[in-house]
Amino acid sequence: MKISSAEVGRVLSDWLGQQRWYAGKSRAGSVHARQLATLTEDPHPVQIWIADITYENGDVEHYQVPLVLRDEPAQQLDHVFVGAMLDEDGESTVHLYDALHDKDVTGAWLDALVAEAEIDGLRFVRRVAPDEMPVGEPSLALSAEQSNTSIVFGDAAIMKTFRRIEAGLNPDIEIHGALADLGGEHVANLLGHVTATIDGEPWSLAMLQDFMVTATDGWKLATTSVRDLMAEGDLHADEVGGDFASEAHRLGQSTAQVHADLAAAFGTTNLSPDDVRARVAAMLTRLDAALIEVAELAPVASDLRRLYEAVADLGTVVPAQRVHGDLHLGQVLRTARRWILLDFEGEPAKSIIERRALDSPLRDVAGMLRSFDYAARYQLSEGEGTAQTEARSREWTTRNRDAYCAGYAEESSADPREGAVLLRALEADKAVYEAVYEARNRPSWLPVPLASLHRLAAE
Numbered sequence: 348m349k350i351s352s353a354e355v356g357r358v359l360s361d362w363l364g365q366q367r368w369y370a371g372k373s374r375a376g377s378v379h380a381r382q383l384a385t386l387t388e389d390p391h392p393v394q395i396w397i398a399d400i401t402y403e404n405g406d407v408e409h410y411q412v413p414l415v416l417r418d419e420p421a422q423q424l425d426h427v428f429v430g431a432m433l434d435e436d437g438e439s440t441v442h443l444y445d446a447l448h449d450k451d452v453t454g455a456w457l458d459a460l461v462a463e464a465e466i467d468g469l470r471f472v473r474r475v476a477p478d479e480m481p482v483g484e485p486s487l488a489l490s491a492e493q494s495n496t497s498i499v500f501g502d503a504a505i506m507k508t509f510r511r512i513e514a515g516l517n518p519d520i521e522i523h524g525a526l527a528d529l530g531g532e533h534v535a536n537l538l539g540h541v542t543a544t545i546d547g548e549p550w551s552l553a554m555l556q557d558f559m560v561t562a563t564d565g566w567k568l569a570t571t572s573v574r575d576l577m578a579e580g581d582l583h584a585d586e587v588g589g590d591f592a593s594e595a596h597r598l599g600q601s602t603a604q605v606h607a608d609l610a611a612a613f614g615t616t617n618l619s620p621d622d623v624r625a626r627v628a629a630m631l632t633r634l635d636a637a638l639i640e641v642a643e644l645a646p647v648a649s650d651l652r653r654l655y656e657a658v659a660d661l662g663t664v665v666p667a668q669r670v671h672g673d674l675h676l677g678q679v680l681r682t683a684r685r686w687i688l689l690d691f692e693g694e695p696a697k698s699i700i701e702r703r704a705l706d707s708p709l710r711d712v713a714g715m716l717r718s719f720d721y722a723a724r725y726q727l728s729e730g731e732g733t734a735q736t737e738a739r740s741r742e743w744t745t746r747n748r749d750a751y752c753a754g755y756a757e758e759s760s761a762d763p764r765e766g767a768v769l770l771r772a773l774e775a776d777k778a779v780y781e782a783v784y785e786a787r788n789r790p791s792w793l794p795v796p797l798a799s800l801h802r803l804a805a806e
């Protein structure tokens with residue numbers, strides 16, 4: 348079944364803007380679609396397409412869009428309908444759907460991984476024995492759409508399909524592979540991955556991992572703890588049943604252990620004072636770019652610049668290594684035994700080169716500290732804030748930030764609280780990123796990072 352690229356480009360222009368993972372919502376861009384591969388023809392054709400978006404300022408982004416082509420409308424896929432068009436012969440109508448949501452065809456990825464297939468320049472790499480692959484298991488796309496699209500096979504494995512793609516090995520695959528090879532306890536095993544070769548370069552398309560079936564994510568656990576505290580107006584955080592501090596402590600230990608594994612797998616370096624100044628310059632540039640998009644940042648901008656410049660003035664070396672890059676409570680899962688860290692892709696807004704650069708491990712600590720702040724604050728921003736709940740929220744945040752840092756310090760030679768200026772600047776840099784993220788994706792959450800930036804600016 349053949350369809351025209353121009354027609355696919357036309358339907359994707361409308362459809363992309365409605366997808367959570369599409370980062371170009373706030374800018375006008377033209378869409379060009381190209382077909383990369385046909386994964387299978389049976390029972391319905393599955394084609395991997397790339398949408399190349401060119402924005403008005405010349406920036407280009409690439410998105411992966413796996414499509415299933417059906418010759419009849421499929422009611423069960425109405426919610427992931429992409430568009431309809433005549434086939435190239437002009438004889439019959441083809442109905443396009445997001446293939447990752449079509450249980451009838453998702454097994455094609457597993458079959459290709461089992462066979463270690465090479466299809467139209469796509470290489471399917473298997474890291475475990477064929478009988479460890481969840482072949483035949485039904486698939487379910489996760490409903491919480493995030494930066495990418497993940498589908499679970501049975502309760503055995505989860506396949507993450509990267510949406511915004513670019514040349515280079517995706518750090519999620521690279522790091523999961525390296526840490527699994529080291530026997531790291533705090534990551535899910537990497538079962539396989541899919542890479543395309545485009546113009547001689549590797550482009551990571553998807554990865555398959557063990558699925559942690561009984562795990563609960565850190566965001567759910569932390570926000571439940573906050574809710575318990577808010578419900579008990581007169582009790583303090585350490586007196587309420589759902590206290591999270593011992594989990595925060597373990598999470599700090601787990602983060603430090605993952606950092607030690609990352610250092611062992613990829614090495615370490617010291618950023619010289621000049622390197623540090625260059626990083627600070629990048630943070631200032633990021634702040635300037637954010638100010639154009641989020642006007643609400645203006646009142647804190649000069650204090651934030653002063654905070655960043657204090658880091659440049661430290662004049663000391665800063666230990667650096669590979670890091671997670673976007674660590675927050677939604678990226679950690681609590682299994683019955685331990686915390687698992689997920690999603691080593693780094694911040695989706697950064698290029699792969701930036702995401703693979705060695706950085707201060709405090710970047711991850713700062714990310715998690717921001718997340719405690721989010722967990723405590725977002726319920727207040729939903730309109731229920733009183734002086735009492737504000738105080739409780741601050742208490743919860745302080746207690747869990749301290750417990751996390753103490754846990755980290757126990758497993759590492761460095762206590763994050765000793766690098767206070769750098770840690771504060773990294774928190775601010777993260778909150779600036781979050782302000783842009785929220786303005787683009789969840790404007791009602793924008794007050795959460797803004798409130799923190801006011802606090803950081805005033806300290």
Ligand SMILES: Nc1ncnc2c1ncn2[C@@H]1O[C@H](COP(=O)(O)OP(=O)(O)O)[C@@H](O)[C@H]1O
Nearest residue numbers: 493494495497505535556557558559677689690
């Ligand atoms: N190995 C896993 N086991 C269980 N759940 C997982 C696993 N990997 C991811 N998840 C779930 O899928 C969600 C999205 O995964 P993540 O890697 O963070 O994707 P994204 O890059 O789209 O944010 C996570 O928040 C988690 O709930």
Ligand SMILES: O=P(O)(O)O[C@H]1O[C@H](CO)[C@@H](O[C@H]2O[C@H](CO)[C@@H](O)[C@H](O)[C@H]2O)[C@H](O)[C@H]1O
Nearest residue numbers: 493494673675676677694695717718721781784
């Ligand atoms: O999709 P990803 O998980 O890669 O990360 C992006 O989305 C996150 C929200 O889902 C966003 O995280 C922010 O909100 C979280 C609560 O929903 C909070 O725990 C985080 O601390 C906060 O940064 C993340 O920044 C973004 O990259």
